[in-house]
Amino acid sequence: MKPWLKEQWCIAPKANADFVAAMEDVLAVYQRPYDERRPQICLDETSKQLKADTCERLPLKPGESERFDYEYERHGVCNLFLACEPLAGKRMVQVTQRRTKQDWAQFVRDLVDIHYPQAERIVLVMDNLNTHVIGSLYEAFPPAEARRLVERLEIHYTPKYGSWLNMAEIELAVLMHHGISQRLADQEDVRRQVDAWQTRRNQKAIKVDWRFTTADARIKLKHLYPSVEVSLGE
Numbered sequence: 001m002k003p004w005l006k007e008q009w010c011i012a013p014k015a016n017a018d019f020v021a022a023m024e025d026v027l028a029v030y031q032r033p034y035d036e037r038r039p040q041i042c043l044d045e046t047s048k049q050l051k052a053d054t055c056e057r058l059p060l061k062p063g064e065s066e067r068f069d070y071e072y073e074r075h076g077v078c079n080l081f082l083a084c085e086p087l088a089g090k091r092m093v094q095v096t097q098r099r100t101k102q103d104w105a106q107f108v109r110d111l112v113d114i115h116y117p118q119a120e121r122i123v124l125v126m127d128n129l130n131t132h133v134i135g136s137l138y139e140a141f142p143p144a145e146a147r148r149l150v151e152r153l154e155i156h157y158t159p160k161y162g163s164w165l166n167m168a169e170i171e172l173a174v175l176m177h178h179g180i181s182q183r184l185a186d187q188e189d190v191r192r193q194v195d196a197w198q199t200r201r202n203q204k205a206i207k208v209d210w211r212f213t214t215a216d217a218r219i220k221l222k223h224l225y226p227s228v229e230v231s232l233g234e
Helices: 003-008 017-030 101-115 134-140 143-150 168-179 187-203 214-220
Strands: 040-053 072-085 090-096 122-126 153-157
Touching (some): 017 153, 017 214, 040 101, 040 168, 040 187, 072 101, 072 187, 090 101, 090 187, 101 122, 101 134, 101 143, 134 143, 168 187
Parallel strands (some): 040 122, 122 153
Antiparallel strands (some): 040 072, 072 090
């Protein structure tokens, strides 16, 4: 079963106008053609548990897999912010100790000023986590700076229980399974592996072939749409 179908089971079976409204808004964004002046960026974050070996690993031998002890020491967790531009095959990852409002705000400012300084507006798709709000920019920066950043953003939120609509989740899944699936002891280890992964993936300009459209949603998720009775009058 596809991951987004698994999450779909969490959605209340009754009609949900707020869900379909937010879903169709995001799907409409995904139908827009590529425009370097208004790049479409999907943003999400996840955590990585830090684990250190308790004993030295055995040296590798030809034809054998790496062997290490199952026991490990917990060294806490770190956070990973990931933003991707599916139409351009580009992704940006930042490893942080936490994921507070200030951390999110700093990541957004880096998107605006470092990664997309020439963009008129960044079309930003993300879930409605309580840190993903305009107010976070005002908590992190002076009012004039926060407003400058706000005016460079066009924000679209995925619906509640609809984070599968965020293409950044696809990139995070690839990162977690193919980039940093191994045991890593500290934040610097994670950062080195993340940098290597995103460099390889960006060099190949790997894009996301998103095919789920509003037309599909109105058929496959028909039960979520409210039933509207239209009165034709006399």
